[in-house]
Amino acid sequence: MALNPADDQFVETLRGVLPADALRVVEPRYLEEPRGRWTGQAGCVVAPERVEEVAVVVRRAAEARVPIVPYSGGTGLVGGQVLSDGPAPVLLSLERMNKIRAVFPEENTMVVEAGVILSDLQDSAQEADRLFPLSIAAKGSARLGGLLSTNAGGVNVLRYGNARDLCLGLEAVMPDGQIWHGLKRLRKDNMGYDLRNLLIGSEGTLGVITAASLTLSPRPAAQGTALIVVPGPEAALRLLAMAQAQLGEGISGFELIARTGLEFLKETMPGLRQPFSELPDWFVLIDLGLAQGQDPAQALEQLFARALQDELVRDGIIAQSEAQRQEFWTLREQIPEGNKRIGSISSHDISVPMGVIPAFIIEAEQRLAKLGTFRINCFGHLGDGNLHFNVFPPKGQKRETYRDLREQVQRTVHDLVHEMGGSVSAEHGVGRLKVPDVERYEDPVKLQMMRAIKAAFDPRGIMNPGAVLRNLSDQ
Known part of the structure; x- marks a missing residue:
């Protein structure tokens, strides 16, 4: 039509x-x-x-x-x-739909309109002595509607889950103009199909999310952060398992960061304070949120001592103040900006089973080496298997020179992700960029069901046409 x-x-x-x-x-x-x-x-x-x-x-x-x-x-x-x-x-x-409609601290819930900026939402939760844990680098400009529509992840997924896991109910306008009043604040509700989770992650193709009921969490009584140098990704995985065994759900974030990320920050933001005098090849950022009476610094020291005995770590810095803790997180959150200033040939938001991450990194680098000489910045949320595996030209060269290789680079990385049972869209969504990837890698039966859902919800094809799926008229 x-x-x-x-x-x-x-x-x-x-x-x-x-x-x-x-x-x-x-x-x-x-x-x-x-x-x-x-x-x-x-x-x-x-x-x-x-x-x-x-x-x-x-x-x-x-x-x-x-x-x-x-x-x-x-x-x-x-x-x-x-x-x-x-x-x-x-x-x-x-x-303009940017109101906090209600906060219910005793329920650990709040009702928020879709236009609220993430940092404002976090501040509102904090005023009620609660935590809204979803956090991404763009928290000062990203709005709730987009976060839900893409099922955003971020740095705290390991402990708190994706955007989907933080949403109890929705208010939405459907493609015929009807309003779905689904703002329930219920943890248990099995009255039929889960329409909430159909709209979350649908990127505006099935309706317009206008408000949401969200879950909040108690604020950790004590927080701690450390940068710990590891021999490589395999050691980082073993360190994560050790940390989970010792600290359980006290781990809020566990980020894997490669040397290239720090090199890019030195090149593009020389005024940013670097934590290491000699840049390590690999290190992890560990963030803890513990209950009252527990000491995060002591817990991190004990973890480091045990990991040192098992040769899983080589060096480390434990934040000695909240200011230093924020410095560590600023370093992590500036990596995407450093990438942007360098200019990637191709960027990849991918996830693979956690156990194959070390093998994926090695194999991807080997396959890309057959195409040319590149700089690779691999970093991401190790605790949930989500890596940002980004490919850049050699130092001193521009990405425009490699424009003709971009498609080959992307296909090389994505083919390997698919071979290893992963996803080529981990937390950024499909949009229009990855529609061909969905068609290439997704299960045919799932694609058929997705198209049927789109046709049922939006028979006229007016909702964000061409995003997630090709236009109905083009199929």
């Missing part, structure tokens, strides 16, 4: 049914994505303030067969928020 553009006539229709301040100027920020690979288009930008206004927009778009691209914080890395081709869409921004 052909789609129509959000032309002047359609925009006038919206002006007649929406408050004047709901229609925005089509600014460049709405049409860009962080890596600069696509430039989007929009017939208009609409920023509703209430769910009823979202419903009006979607209903009118469905009637006119006008595509809708939901827009959250604009931080997505796979092109899910930009539509370059086809009829100009309505760009539906949730930025």
Whole structure:
């Protein structure tokens, strides 16, 4: 079914049914994505303030067969928020739906609108002496709707889970304009199909998330962080197992970081304080959150001593203050920015079974060496098997020189991930960038079911067309 553009006539229709301040100027920020690979288009930008206004927009778009691209914080890395081709869409921004509707500390829950920025959400939880543990580098600009729509992960998945695991209920506008009032604050609810988990991770292709009921956690009474040098990824895995045996759920984060990440930071941010006088080939960042009466520094010292006996560690630094702890995390969170400034040939957000991570890293480097000479920055959330395996040109050369190799590099990495039983989209979503990967690597039966779900929810194909799955008209 052909789609129509959000032309002047359609925009006038919206002006007649929406408050004047709901229609925005089509600014460049709405049409860009962080890596600069696509430039989007929009017939208009609409920023509703209430769910009823979202419903009006979607209903009118469905009637006119006008595509809708939901827009959250604009931080997505796979092109899910930009539509370059086809009829100009309505760009539906949730930025004005930014209220904390309610906080229930005694329940460890809160109800939040989709436009709330992650750092503001975290601050609101903290004011209630609670913790909302989802955390990513873009927490100052990423909004809840996008985080749920991509099932975002981040640095605390090991302990608290992905965005999906932190959501109890949703309010959403469906593709025909109806509002689903699903904001239940229940841990147990088995009344039929789990529509919440269909919408979470669907990247705006099945509906528009406008609010969510979220789970909170008690704030750890004491926190500790250490940077520990390891001989390599295999030793890091063994150290993780040892740490879990000793500290259980006290481990909030366990990040694997390669020397290349620190080298990039020295090149691009020389003012950033480096923790090691001599850069190690591999190290891990361990973060603890413990109950009252427990000493994180002592726990980390005991872990290091035992690991040293087993030759799993070579050196380490335990944060001696909250300021130093934040320095360690700043170092980790600046690695993506360092990557951006260097300029990758191809970046890969992948996951493989934890036990094969060391073999994957070795084999991937060997296969890529057959294509040319590269710098590889491998880092990520070792505790949940999610690696960011990014490939860069040699020092002093530009990525543009390697443009013709980009597809081969990506295929080499993704083929190996698939061979090892992994996923080529671990926490950033599919967007438009990875639609061919879904078609290449995903189980055919799953693809068939996904297409059936899309057709059932969105028969007119107006919701974020071309994201996750190809347009219905192109299949």
